Amino acid sequence: MDYTLQFGQVWPYLPRLISGAILSLQIAVLAFCGGLLIGTAGATVKTFGPTWARRAIGGYVVFFTNTPQLVQIYFLYFALPDAGILLSSYTAVLTGMTLNAGAYLTEIQRAGFESRRQSEMEAAEVLGFSRLQQIRYVILPHVARILFPPLSNQFILMTLGTSMAAIFGVEELTGQAFNINAQTFRSIEVFSVTALIYVALTLIASATLGLIGKFAFRAKMRFA
């Protein structure tokens, strides 16, 4: 083993890695927000909806949480063109991640919704709260406090999951690393710098989410 690590050749490409990291974060945020919308709707239907709708949402959740995200995106990217729907690699990845996130977030939020207690609602009613006030002042703060930690945890996992986009040619952090690797052949150096950027990225995200959770929702955050 006579190989000398030469990080010097990677530094000039650092701006590209950083711009890739920003794109990674963008994909994660967009997919998370889309997933949150699906998840909120899904969890609401699953908790309060009619039986057939509950079954439909249940099927969606079970299917998407029991198959790999990678193969789901493969399906969107390679199989939909057969049906005349041509997605760009970015759209395919974003759609796949959003649908996948929607399934996981439905499950997480359903658990949160179920944690609300009947006695709390009754207490609010006794105090003369209207239905809207009950939701605004009793249910929402309670559910947000319970849900914030698992949701932020899911966001961190999704940020790591965006690296899959590289396989489809999206030039986010891992995609840029593949490109730079192909140009410089400094594989170990490129990928270890990439790994460190991911560590920094998720540490910053955890810290930010932790502060938000602590001050906005008084959630018990456990970020090691």
Added chain:
Amino acid sequence: MLERLAQELPALFGYYNVVFVAKAALATLALSAVGCLVGTALALGLVLVRLTSGWTLAPLRWFAIFFVEVFRRVPFLVTLMLVFFAFQLSGADLPLFAVAAASVCLIASAFLSEIIRAGFESVHRNQWDAAAAMNFGLLTSVRYIVLPQAWRVILPPAFSFFVLFIKDTALASQIGVIELTFAAKVLNNKGFSAALVFGTILVVYFAISYPLARVGAQLEARLAPSRHSRP
């Protein structure tokens, strides 16, 4: 389009393709199993290292913390690439499966060690103190006091991690390990339409993952109540 899919169907489910996919499914399962078994052992080691005290072992503790924090925050794909190129550098001529298995073990040990640590933390502090008062060492306390109480807390999340992990091994296809996702790509390259091939592979993954997820849910339901009834 549908007629074309119907036409391809008998050819796709020909004898050799089925055997090919079945072998690929076995590779996926083997990869996950190796990752989980070795990962659990390594994770337990990491947790034990972090529980040690005294200055002499401090560097080892820092290493364990560093290892866990880094590998929990690096995407599997990047770890896979790092391990792949590191093996290439070292000149060791290993099969791709071993490379994938090694990276799977790294990631699994990092995530599982956090699960195990959380389980250990759920055991009341007094139990540790009582063990210390009985002059139990670290290993004896863990073996006879902590593990018998903590396993109920550890098992459900560990099991759901295993199930999650089966799906993560799909990324091993990127370095050329012949597992389910790679098999789908091969069949697609052979000319079968993507909808059919990837649809079939999704169903195979589902068939593996869904029963295990159900077992996990049952484990959770069965073990959870007794966790709260404990004094």
